[in-house]
Amino acid sequence: MTPQIQTTTQAVDQVFFLIFGISVVMLIGIAAVMVYFTVRYHHRRHPQPTSQVRSHLLLEITWTVLPTILVMAMFYYGWAGYLALRNVPEGAMEVKAVARMWSWTFEYENGRASERLYVPAGRPVKVHLVSEDVLHSFYVPAFRIKRDMVPGMDNYVWFIAPAPGSYHIFCAEYCGTGHADMITSVEALPPEDFTAWLAEAKDQAPDAVELLRRHGCLGCHSLDGSRMAGPSFKGLYGREKRVLSEGRERTLVVDAEYLRRSILQPKTDVVVGYPPIMPDYEGRIPEDELDAMVEFLRTLE
Known part of the structure; x- marks a missing residue:
């Protein structure tokens, strides 16, 4: 890891410990003064007020100047930390993170x-944040980064994984019933292992399950028959389904045409009993991938 680069973890931790330290000192100091005054000026010792002091210029200057210095110091370090979070080091590897209900790609x-x-350990990584449907939030506690993902708005975060390992990724913005399932990870690999992983099988077509997972289908539909936000894929092909089409209820048989239509234009025929929350995929899935997914669903019994 390049030693002169301040990581996001360092930037946030420095500000946190500064503010925390000031807060602890103030807490102890104020509590100690309160206890001292309570004992020293207890009403049994001084049943009648005796002080005639109307003002104390030095005290008033002190409690004006000292808090101002503390607040400005916290602002300065907070601003410096914010700039460190937004200024991406040169040579950072770029990755696009796509969030959808309720999965990551x-x-x-x-x-x-x-x-x-997957990232190389010790190298800066810039992550472009894209949401395909609703508000999400990219949150990696280990690197002290959290950034909202707003549909139609460009955003980014950057970080450096200090050592090989696995680090949790969460969605920190409530995005629907499957919000709690939007958990994945940063897998930091040694640079040579990452280079091998990135080049591995890049010319091979992914299998159908990977495609379903990549496009977010498995965030709402199960493969084992269990009920989720959408109908299960297991045994779906060839069955009769009650659907709402343009506000009217009808029965149809699940065939290849229906599966394609339900992926590309899911609000055309909505299965009765399920909310119409699936986004349109028209123009967003390559034809060969769509064919592979439909063919797989035909064989899933």
Whole structure:
């Protein structure tokens, strides 16, 4: 890791410990003075007020100047920490994080995609944040980064994984019923291992389950028959379903055409009993990937 780069962890921790330290000193100091005054000027010792002091210029200057210095110091270090969080070091590797209800996909410049964020340890990484549907928030506690993901708005975070290991990623913005399931991880690898992973199988087509996971389908639909936000994929093909089409209820048989339509234009036929929360995928899924997903769903019994 480049020693002169201040990491996001260092930037946030310095400000936190400064403010925490000032707060502790103030707490102890104020509490000690309160206890002293309570004992020293107890009403049994002084049943009648005796002080005739109307003002104390030095005291008034002190409690004006000292808090001002403390607040300005906290502002300065807070601003410096904020700039460290927003100024991405040169040579940072770039990755796009795509959030949707309720899954993550991380896309690399060579076209590779993964449901986990693989990075080289010790190197700055810039993550472009994209939301496909509602508000999400990219949160990695280990690196002290949390940034909202607003549909249609460009945003980013950066970090350095100090050592190989696994670090949790959460969605920190309530985004619906599956919000708690939006958990994945940063997988920091030694640089040589990451280079091998990035090049591995980049020319091979992903399997259908990986495609379903990549496009967020498994965030709402199960493969084992369990009920989630959307109907389970297990045994779906060939069954009759009651759907709402343009406000009217009808029965249809799940075939390949219906599956394609439900992926690309999910609000056309909404299965009765489920909310119409699935976003449109028209123009967002390559045709070969769509064909692979539909074919897989046809065989899932």
